[in-house]
Amino acid sequence: MSDGNQGGSKLKVVGQRPVRPDGVDKVTGRAMFGADFHLPGMLTGRIKRSPHAHARIIRIDTSAAEALAGVKAVATGADFDTGAGGEVEAGEGATAVKEVAANCLAMGKALYQGHAVAAVAATSPEIAAEALDLIEVTYEVLPHVIDVEEAIAANAPVLHDDLFTTGVTPKPAKPSNVAVKTVMGRGDVPGAFAAADVTVEGHYSTAAVHQGYIEPHACVASFGADGQSVVWCSSQGQFLVRALCAKILNMPLSDIKVIPAEIGGGFGGKTTVYLEPVALALSRKCGRPVKIVMSREEVFLASGPTSGAVMDIKLAATEAGKITAAEMTLKYQAGAFPGSPVHLGCMTAFACYDVENLALTGYDVVSNRPKVAAYRAPGAPMAAFAVESAIDDLAKKLGMDPIDIRILNGVRDGMKTVYGATVRSCAFVEMLEQLKAHPHYQTPVAAGQARGVAAGFWFNIGGESSAAVHVDEDGGVTVVSSNPDIGGSRASMAMMAAEVLGLPIEKVRCTVADTTSIGFSGSTGGSRVTFATGMAVCQAAEKVVVDLKRRAAATWECDIANVEWRDGAAVCTDPAKDVKPLSMKALASKSAKTGGPIASEVSINAQGAAAGYGAHICDLQIDRETGRTTVVRYTAAQDVGRAIHPSYVEGQLQGGAAQGVGWALNEEYVYGPKGTLDNASFLDYRMPVASDLPMIDTILVETKPNPRHPFGAKGVGEVPIVPPLAAVANAVSQIVGKRMTSLPLSPARVLAAMEEK
């Protein structure tokens, strides 16, 4: 088992579609999400937010609020103590603790509308609201900047006096809004352009979009008089919440227990903290549990989103359609603090293609917007929008089929990526071939419609994970996972354990543990859980099998080498012994007499994650009177290695595609002249609803299982949001009759483009 993965045909549970272990709680309303906890004596916490896009905080007077009957605590940034600061691993990579803290409660400056400046805890929501009004904040309003190009300009208002662009030699003398300049590439780009048969170029932009999880951020924090605290919250990582709370409040990790609630969607946006340190600071001040739940408006104003981007791209190619060089500049909004995923945009932009000469330059740019958070394949969809649009232009110019040009240029095993990895276990080309053969692509485009195609890539990661497998006395099994289950991962954990143990899935349950009940784990993100935590589950289950075999051998007084584990029972292969197999149940019931409880916990740092590739086809039509685009048919293909639970894998493809369609067609942060957000509600921030979408067909390509995972799994969650932006835009551009370069392709924008034409 441990060397190489098992063949698909022998599998009994993996690849099936059982009901998830936590399913009934989710369909009956019993599942406890972040806002569902209630403790005796619990207070309501509320947060006062800046009305200004950019302002110096001169003074915060909390005295009147503190004097109000029912107010038990008031907190400001002064209540945080980040000590040495340092960094923690969050959704988009290393994040400075001081900046996370200053995002939770402002320090000195309010950097965007909605930036938290103070918080209260009171005995009722009404008193908390009244107390917020009584907090007097004196602001010196400063000039603001929202647009990324304007933020780069020489005369732009500077957000941080101590921000000097990294990656520029010599170090700049003056602070600016450009946090990082990233440069990567290879080969001779000018030479390749000089020798090119054909070139295409374009200037592209995408809007900031929110992850849009339906569950607003929520937590309850309870500080104990002995310094030991408990936090219940909805997050993608209980250990990450613990680390950030500890660092922001200068507490030992072991004094904070974080209990993961069910999580109502995250998509990367819950790989950081907004409320937990605030609730804990308030609870520390008054000794009572404090619950804080964001409103939807607060979610839009002060959490997420991901970067809007401005990109320039040039491609050089031969007459046959082989891309010989690419040059690309990417400017990503970071929001109020450095940390856009622009480096990931650069790394992923051409990861689907074998391009010999590459020059990529990225700029991480701060402006008076909420600090960006990770969003599903952070940085990749925007870059892919530009790349896949440019490739579409190239195909048109050369009269090539859009799938053929991608097959011609597609990466294959052994090729080198610009970021240093060698391509392996990659089914990109097979996937494109399957997509081309699919009935959708074989069906001619209907009159009045257009068809767009685009591809996408995501790294997928491994990393630190823990898992335990406990055998109950009656032979049932509990799997303890270390990762919040954001989309059905308990099902895949239970299935992998059942497969290794040879048990029916109904005998295996799975739970997600708090920070004190299982070893450390990285967050649920990077499409890593089924790969990395799944690997830990498999190893724990394998150890249990070894233990069970040992106990059977002892029972039979035979050599363990003569014991095999088959279909959930120990079988003796010693021909001299005439014994019946010992079932899991039989062995478990005797565990006290054969060495005690049967259990195993495994903690690993999983290496060998395999990258994921996707390609989508989108057919759509446009109402020429309103400019409204309707997607009429959609197919998503993906190289998934092996699907552990195919329904949930399909669900990732369908959900990612739907989010990408929203990104392409409707979603955007709209700012007014004062730098305030005009559309902080679901009514005005238009996410796709059921009537906006068709069925989304899926193709799970399983020709290249990942040999580094026991069952061949590759991460699947992030890839599917990468192709849709360009798949949609490529189709819209055909109908409009010109290249559509700015997202979203809202009715107004499409109508204007058609009228201009």
Added chain:
Amino acid sequence: MSRVRISTIVNGEPVEFLGGGGQSLLDALRDELRLTGSKEGCGTGDCGACSVVVDGRLVCSCLMLAPEAEGKRIETIEGMQEGSELHPLQRQFLEHAALQCGFCTPGLLVASKALLDRNPDPSETEVRYWLAGNMCRCTGYDKVVRAVLDAAAELRQERPR
């Protein structure tokens, strides 16, 4: 805050509670009755996570004041299961994997049941438009719509017209 006594029938059982004058029915269900299956996703009637049925009519409980529930019959997700049996919609959602995070699921189920109570044989388009008030960010709606259509078929067989 002035509080008023409110008498209702929730999931078939008479219930009395003290609710605030400005409190939403959703907050009353969640905070006073601890029926936390109904969720707040937006508080503005846009997402449908708080869907309940009041006197046979599907409403966003975040948009209704608690005192307005006086004398009304309210059905929430907690009342959908019959005894220890899941409703066919609940079962079909599970079998189709029509949920990922599960946060919007109670609202989707309550809304879907309200649809099937009115229209036992909806088309795909009818399902999509009826559920347009229930946002789901995880699934892309494909499996949700299939689950509702299959539940409708199952219910039609159970209770022929």
Added chain:
Amino acid sequence: MPRVQSISSRVRDFTGGLDAFDVEARTVRALIRELDARFPGLGELVEENMAIAIDGEIFQDALGASLGEASEIVLIPKISGG
């Protein structure tokens, strides 16, 4: 000699703009010591905050890995995700 390349701008701030250079090290631990000796602070940065691709395989945490005579080492930002 193993050759180190970087695609991280943070590395460039330590190396005075250098993106590629040879090293003597034969293990990642030795590489980190060597980086710290040549570019004070860089070893620590790489150990704490960066991933390393060695001959095409990305290691998020590679302290134990060994380097060959002609190994290609790429210093990359740690990859995370949503």
